[in-house]
Amino acid sequence: MPKANTTSVGIKHETAYYKLYSNGLLIQNIKLLLAPGVEKLPLVYPITFPNELLSIQVIGEEAAWPVRASLGNCELKITPSSHEREIQLKISGI
Secondary structure (H helix, E strand, C coil): CCCCCCCCCCEEEEEEEEEECCCCCEEEEEEEEECCCCCEEEEECCCCCCCCEEEEEEECCCCEEEEEECCCEEEEEECCCCCCEEEEEEEEEC
16 A cells, blocks of 8 residues: 655654455554654545544554544644654544
8 A cells, every 4th residue: 555644754654554344434554653752743544534534543552642633634643752653543434
């Protein structure tokens, strides 16, 4: 899958994959390696949701939460850190 966020300064590496279920549910899993000092992160989803965004879940220990979200992107607020860290997101919609 092509990387959607390769130009973002705060992202050092991105891995993404998705599953589309027969009932129309689309789940995108995104793993990001963040540079030190990132507090706000604009994030573009690899696939735009056609109808509705249902949820954005942050998996793991890093504190991150969406401050704005739409069908094709979101902005995350992230707890500041002085070292690289990895966050995993599970984004679902229909």
